[in-house]
Amino acid sequence: MLFKLSMSGLKSKLKDYIVLLAGLVMSISIFYMFQTLALNKAFIEANSVIDSIQFVFHAGSFLLAIITFFYILYANSFLLSLRQKEFGMYMMLGAKKQKITSLMFIETIVLGFISLLLGMTLGVGLAQGIGQLLMKQLEFTAGGYHAFYLPSIAVTGVFFLFLFILSAILNGIKLSRITVLQLVHSDIQTEHAVIKGKRTAFIAFFSIILLAIGYAAMVNMGDLKEIGIILALVTITSGTYLIFMSLLPLIIKKMKGNKKRTEKGINVFTFAQLNFRINSLTKILATVAMLVALGAGAISAGMAFKNNIMLMVNGFEIYDIVTHNPTAEEKDTLAKITFNEKDEYHYKTDDQFVYYIKEELEKNRPFIQVYTDKGSFGKHERVSGELPADAVAYAEQGSDQILVPDSWAHALSTIQPYYVYPDHTIKIVEQKKYDEIQGKEGNVFIGISDDFEAHKEEWKKLDLLQQSKYDHAESINSKYRSYQEFYGVASGTVFMGFFLGIAFLAMMASCLMFKILSGASKDINRYQMLRKIGVRYSLLTKSIYKELFLVFLFPAIIGIVHVLAGMNMFSFILIDPYFRVWLPICIFIFIYAVYYMITVQLYKGIVLPKAD
Template sequence: MLLKLSMSGLKSKLKDYFVLLAGLIMSVSIFYMFQTLALNKAFLESNNAGISSIQFVFHAGSFLLAIITFFYIMYANSFLLSLRQKEFGMYMMLGAKKHKIMTLMFMETIVLGFASLLLGTGVGVGLAQGVGQLLMKQMEFTGSGYHPFYFPSLQVTAIFFTILFVLSAILNTIKMSRVSVLQLIHAEANTERATVKGKMTIVAAIFSLVLLAIGYYSMIKINVFAQVGIIVALITITSGTYLLFMTFMPWFINLFKRNKRSYEKGLNMFTFAQLHFRINSLTKVLGTVAMLIALGAGAISTGMAFQNNVMATANMMSIYDAVIHNPTTKEKSMLDTITFKESDEYRFKYDSKFVYYVKEDLVSHPPFVRVYNGMSGVKNTGEIKRVSDELPLGDSTNWSDDWHEAFRTIHVDGAHPDRKIRIVNEQQYEQLKGEAGVAFVGQADDFLKYEQQWKELDQLQVAKFKLDSVNQLDSKYSAYKMMHGFSSGLVFMGFFLGIAFLAMMASSLMFKILTGATKDISRYQMLRKIGVRKELLTKSIYKEQFYVFLFPAIVGIVHVLIGLNMFSFIILDPYYRVWVPLTLFIAIYMVYYVVTVQMYKRIVLPKEQ
C-alpha cells in the first residue's frame, strides 16, 4: 500500500523528476566524457610528447570535475527530498512507520541514481563520439588512441556515481530520521534568518575585497610570480568570492530597501523580502556558481587562445612561409601551385668553408626582419620591415642586428652544415669557382590554405639535403606543427572541461533555488487570496530569480576577463575571441534561468480553479 501511495505521489511530480533525472544524466555523461581523456593512456601517449607531458592537467581537471559533480549531486538530491517531505509526513500521520518511509526514500534515490547512471553513460558515449570527433576535426587533431567507448572510463564512472548515489541516499535517510512528523508537514512554513549586521560583516567585506585584489594582482603579474602566483590566485580568489557573496549580497538588499520610491513600487517589497529570507542559504551556492562560470568560460577561452596561438607563434618564429635553397624541378612545380604575395631570390655560391651571398641582390630586394620595441615577454611580437641598414662586404663581424636577424631567416643551416656566410659583390661573385645556387623566400596569401604543400616541400628538402628530420630545416611549417601538436591536447581538454563546467554551474543554482521553493508556497497563496494578480506574482518571480542569477554571472565574468591574463606569458593573445565562450555561457545561463522560473512558478503559485 505504501509503495502504491509513493508511486502515485511520484507520478504527480513527474515533470519535476524528469528535470532532476535530466540533470543527473547530464552530470554522468559529462563525467564519463571527460574520463575518456583523463584515463586513456593510448590517447595521451600517442599524440606527441607535448600532450603526454600534460597528463597531470587531465587528471587535475578530472579531480576538479569530480568535486563539482559531488556538490551537484548533493543539490539535486536535496531537491528530491524537498519535493516529497510533506507527502512523507502525511504518510506518517496516517500510520506509516518511520523506518518504512526511510527505506522508501533510500530506494527511490538509488533507483533514480542507477537509472541516470545507465542513461548517462549511454549519452556520454554518444557525446564522446560526437563532440570528440567534432573538436578533432575543427582542430585538425588526429587523436589516435581516442575511443568514445572506453571500458576503464566506464568502470570509474560507474564506481564513482554508485558511491555518490549510495552516499546521497544515506544522507537523505539520516536527514529524514532527524526530522519529526510535524516538521515534515510544515516544512514550507520554516523561514531562514537574514544575515545579522555588525562590525564583523564590515571587516569580512573589506577582507573579501583585499583577497580578490591580491588574487587579481597575482594573475596580472603572473610573469613575475610564476607558479606561486597561480597558487596564491586560486586560494585568494576562491575564498574572496565566497566572502564577497556572504557580505555584499545582504548589503545590496538593504541598500535597495533604503530607496523608498523603488522599494515600495509594485511588489518590490515582497520580492526583496524573499531575497532577504533566503540570502544565507544562497551565498555559498552563488559563490560556487561564480567560480564555475570563471572555470568554464575561462577553460573555453584559453582553449581558443591556444588554438589561435599556434599560427601566431609560427609567424613570430619565422617571417617567411617558404625558405628553399636550390629548388628542384619538383619543388618549383609545387611552388607554382602557391600564390605568393611577397617573394624574392638571392644568389649564392658555396665551397667547403663558406656560403657567398651577392650584396646587390640583398640590397636591391632587402629581406624582411621583425623589429622589437624593447619590451620583454611573449606579447612582444614586433613589426615586420625590410632591412635598411648598410651591408658591409666580408663576414658577419660588422653586420647590424637586423642583418643578423635576416640571415637567420633566409639561410638554411641544414643545407650548408659547418659553412660560414660571407658577403661579396657582383664582380667577386663571378670570379668564385664554388657551386652556384639560389635561395627562394616567399610569403603566401594564406599559410593554412597550403598546409599540404608546406609539408611536402619540407619532406623534399629533408631528402635533398640528407637531414635527419624536418626540425633541422627550422621552417615555419615545422614550427607550426610543433606548436599545433603541443596545443591540441590543451585545446581539446579546455573545451571538454569548459562545456562540463558551464553545463553544471546553472543547474546547481537551479536545484538549490527549487529546493527551497516549497517554503514559499504559503506566502504566494496568501498574496493571491488578498487579490494580488497572478501577472504581478509572475513578474516578481522573474525579478527575484534574475537578481539571484545576475550577481554570480557578473563576478564570474570579471574573474574570466582578469584571469585570462595568467596565460599572457605563453599565449600571444589570451583574449582571442573571448566573446564566443561568454556568449555560449550567457545562452546556457538564460536557458537555465527560464527553466528555473517556470519550475518555481509551478511549485509556488496556487492552482487556478
Template sequence: MTLKLALSGIRGRLRNLIVLLAGLVVSIAIFYMFQTMAWNTAFITHNAMINSIQLVYAMGSFLLAAVTLFYVIYAGGFLFSLRQREYGMYMTIGARRSRVRTVMLLEWLVIGGAAIVIGMALGCGLALLVSSLLANMLDTTFSGYRALYGPAVLFTVVFYVALLAVTALWSQLKLGRMRLLQLLRAGDSAERPARAGRGAFWGGLLGLGALLIGYIALTFMEQLREIGLLAATVMTPLGTYLLFMTWLPRLVRRAGRSDRRLAGIRAFTNGQLAFRVRDLSRMLATTALLVALGTGAIAGGIAFLNDAYLKARQSGQYDIVLENPDPQQLELLRAVTFEERHELRVKREDAVAWVARADLEAMLAHTPPVLEDGTVLEEALPGGQQAITWTSHPQWRQLLSGVLPASALGADEIRLADNSYFGAIGTAATTVWFGRSDDFLAYTDIWGELESGRTAYHWSKYDQYQDNLGLAGGTVFMGFFLGVAFLTMMASCLMFKILSGASTDARRYALLRKLGVRGERMRASIRRELGYLFLLPGAAGLLHVLVGMNLFAFILQQPYYRLWLPLLMFAVIYGLYYLVTVWMYNRLALPAPVSGDVPHTRQTGGGTRYPGGSMSRN
C-alpha cells in the first residue's frame, strides 16, 4: 500500500517531476564527466600545462561536490514543496507520520535511483562524445582518457547515494518538525523578512572594499604571486557575498520607491522581487561566483589553445625544412604561398661543414632572412673561408644551425666555399629546402604530410606546434568539462531554489486573478521578476570573469582571446534554464484559467469595471 501511494504520487505530479528527474540526470552526468578526469591522475598530469594540477583538480572536485550537495538539497526541497499538502491529507485520513515518512522516502528513492541509472549512462555517452569531438576539433589525441572509468563510476554512485540519503533524512526531519495544520495550510502563513539595520551599510562598504582588493590582486597577479592568489581567492567571494546580502536588497527596495512608473502589476512585481532578493541573496551570490568559475574555466582553456597557435606562428625561423626534397614533396609545396623560400647546398668534409657561398648570396639578394627572435639578419656575409662561430657571426650561426642537414650537425666548424672550391670537395652535396609561409596554421595538413616521411634530425616547427597543441588540447578539454559542470550546476541550483517557493506564490497570483489581472499580465510579471533574479548574479559573474582573466596575463599572450565563445556558451545554458524556470513557475504558481479576461467584466477607459461599480487598473 505504501509503495502504491508513492507511485501514485509520482504519477500525479509526473510532468513536474520529469523536470526534477531531468535536472538530477544532468547533474549526475556532468559530475561523472568531471570525475573521469579528476580520478585519472595519469591523464591530467600528462595533459597539464600548469604545475600542481592535482591540487587544481582536488579543489575543483571539492567545489563541484559542494555545489552538487546544495543542488540535491534544493531539488529535495522542491519535491517536498510539491507534496507537502498531500502528506498532510494522508495524516488527516489516519495515516501515521511514520508511514508518510516511508512514502516520502520511497518517492525520493524511486526518483533518485532512476536518475542515477540514466545519469551514469548519459555521462558515459557524453564523455565519449565530447572527448571525440574535442580531439577531432583540436587534431590531437587525449592519451590515457577513458570515458568509462571504474573509479569514477564507483565514486559517483556512492557520492549520489549518500547525497540522496542525506536529503531524504533532511526532508523527514523537516516533516517531523511540522504540525499537521502547517502541512495542510502550506504557504498560507505570512513571511516577514528581517529589515536591514544600519550595519547593512557598513557591511556593504566592507564588501565593496574586499571586492576591490580581490580585483587588484587578480590584476597584479604577476607581481603579487602567492599572496595575490590567496587574496583573490578569499576577498572576491567575501566581497560578493557581503554586497549581495547587504546592498542588493536595499537597492531593489529603493528602486521601487523612487520609480513612479511602478504602478499596478509592475508594483506587484517589484514587491515580489524585493521580498525574494533578501531570501535568495546567498544563493544569488553563489550563482555569481559559479558563473565566474564556469565561464572562466572555459575561457582559460580557449586562451591556452590560442597561446599554442601564437607560439606556433612565432617559433622557429622557417615553417618547413626539407633535406633533398623529392618530386612529390615539391608538388605539395606548390600549394603553399611563401613569403620567403631558399635552397642551400651543404657538403661535409672531415670535421668541417662547407656551405655554398653563392646560395647565401642569392638568399640576401632576394629577401633578407628573419631570425627566430623576429629580427632581420643584418650581419655581413663572412669573407673567404673563415669559420662561422657564435662569437664572430652569431646571427649567421643562428640561421644556419636551424637548417643544416643531418650530415653537417656533427661538424666542428661551419665554413663558406665559392663555387669552384665547393665543386672540388669530393663528398656528395645535400640540398636543403626551407621557407616561411604567409600563415603557418593555414597549411598544417601539408606540413604534417611533409614531415611524416622525413627523418627527424632536429626539432621542427611543426613538431613544436604538435607538442604545444597536445598540451593545450588537454587544458581545453579539462576547462570545458569543469566549466560546463559549474554552469549547469549553478543554473540548476538557482532554478530549484526559485521553484521551491512557487507553491507559496500561487495564492498571491490567485488573488490577482480575482482582482481582474489578465493571465498574460501575470506571465509577463513572472518573466520580469525571474529575469531580474537570473540577470543580477549573471552580470556580477561576468564582471568577475572580465577582471579575473588578468590572472593569466603573465602566462598567456592574449588571455582575452575569443572570450565571446565561453560567454555565448554561458548565455545559452543560462538562457535555457531561465526559460525552463519560467515555464515551470507558470505551471506551479498561476491559477488554471490564465488566458483572457475575468468573466462578467467589461473594459472602460479607466480600467476594468466589476459588478457593483468597483474599478481596478491592470
C-alpha cells in the first residue's frame, strides 16, 4: 500500500520530478565519467606529463565527492519540499508520522535507484562519445581508456547508494520534527536572509584569508607539491562557500536598498525576489562557482598544455622547414604553404668545405634563438655582428684558421644541419672568391610559416621526402619530428583536461538550471498577480532576465578568478601557462551564456502567464 501511494505521489508531480531526476542523472553521469579516469591508474600515468597525476586525481575525486554530496542532499531536500503539503493532509486525515516517514524513505530510494541506473548508462554513453570525439580531434590514440569501466561503476554505485540512503534518513528525521501545520502551510513560508554586521564581516574576512592562502599555495605549487594540492583544495573550497554565505546576501541587500536602482521599472520586485531566496541560493551558487573553476580550469589547462607544445617546439627549432636542394615535388609542396619569413642561400662544396657567400648571409641574416630568461624561450632575432671572410665554423685545436663568431656559428648550424654534409666544414667566402671556386653548387631554403599547425599534412610530406634524401634518415631533426614527439608526450594530458572540463561544465549547468527551475513553481502566483494588476509583459520578461543574470554572474566571476589564479599551478612545468588563456575563458563565457539563455526561456515558460 505504501509503495502504491508513493508511486501515486510521484505521478502527481511528474514535471517537478523530471527536473529533479534530470539533475540527479547528470550528477551521477559526471561523477562516473571522472572515475573512469581517476581509477584507471595505468592510463593516466602513461599519458600525463605531471609526475604526481595520480595524487591530483585522488584530490579531485575528494573535491567532487564533497560537491556531489551537498548537491544530492539539496536535491533530496527539494524532494521533501515537493510533498510536504500532501504529507500534512495525510496526517490531518489520521495517517501516523511513522508511516509518512516510511513513505518518504521509499520515494527517495526509488527515485535514487532510477536515477542511478539512468545516470550510469548516460555516463558510459558520454564517456564513450566525448572520449572518441576528443581522441579524433586531438589525434590521440593511446590505449587503455575504457568508457565502460567496472571499477568506476562499482565506486559510483556504492557512493550514490550511500548518499541516497543517508538522504532518505535525513529527510525522515526532518519530517519527524515538522508539525502538521508547518507541513500544510509549507508553500507559503518565506525565507529571510540573516545578515549581522560583525558576524558577516568576520566570515567575509576569514574567507578572503582562506582564498589568499589557497592562491599562494597554487602559485608555489612547484615547491609545495602534494601539500600544496591539499592546502589549495581545503582553503579554496571552504573560502568559496564562506564568501558566498557572507557577502552575497549583503550585496543583494545593498542593491535592493539603492533607491535610484530600485525605482526604475519593477526593479524593486526583482531585487525582492533575489533577497527572498538568497539563503537557499548561497550554497548552490558556491557549488556552481567551484564547478565553473573546475570546468573552465580543466579546459584552460588542456589548452595550456596544447599551446605549450608549439612553445617548446619553437624553443628548439626556429625554422619550420630547412631543406637543401629541394626537388620538384618539395617545391610543389612548399608552394602550398604561406611563409611569413623565407630565405634562400647558395653554396658550393669540395672535398673539405661547404662555401657560403659572406654578402648573401649578411644581406639576409638568419634567425637565432634568444636565451635571456624563461619568458624569452622560443623567441628569436636576426643574428648581429660582422661575419669575417675566410672564417670557418669549426677548426681543429692549434689551427690558425679564423673562427666565425658564436652567434653566427649557431645560425649556420641551423641553416646546415649536421646530417647534410657530415664530413665537411662550413667556410665563409666573399662573392668574388666564391665565383672562382670549382665545386658542386647547391642551395638551401629556410622558412617560417604563418601557422605551423595549419600545414601539418605538408610538413609530414616534406619530412618523408627529406628522409629519402639521406642515408641516416633517423638522424633528421626536423621541426615536424620535434612537434610529433612533444605532441605525443602532452596529448594525453590535453585529452584529460578537455574531457574533465566538458564533464564539469555539464554538471555546472545541471546544478544551476536545477536550482532555478526547481523553485519556479513557487513563483507562478507572484508573476500572475503582477500581470493582473497591470504590469506589462515586457517588464516581467526584463525582470526575469535581470534576476537570472545576477544569479549566473556571481559564480562566474568567482570561478574565473579561481581559474586565473589556479593556472599558476602549472608554471613549473609549462613555459607560459597563461599563453592564450583568453581563448578557453571566451569559450566558457559563450557556453555559459547559452546555458543562461536556455534557463531564462525555460523559467519564463513556467512562471509567466501567456502574453496577450
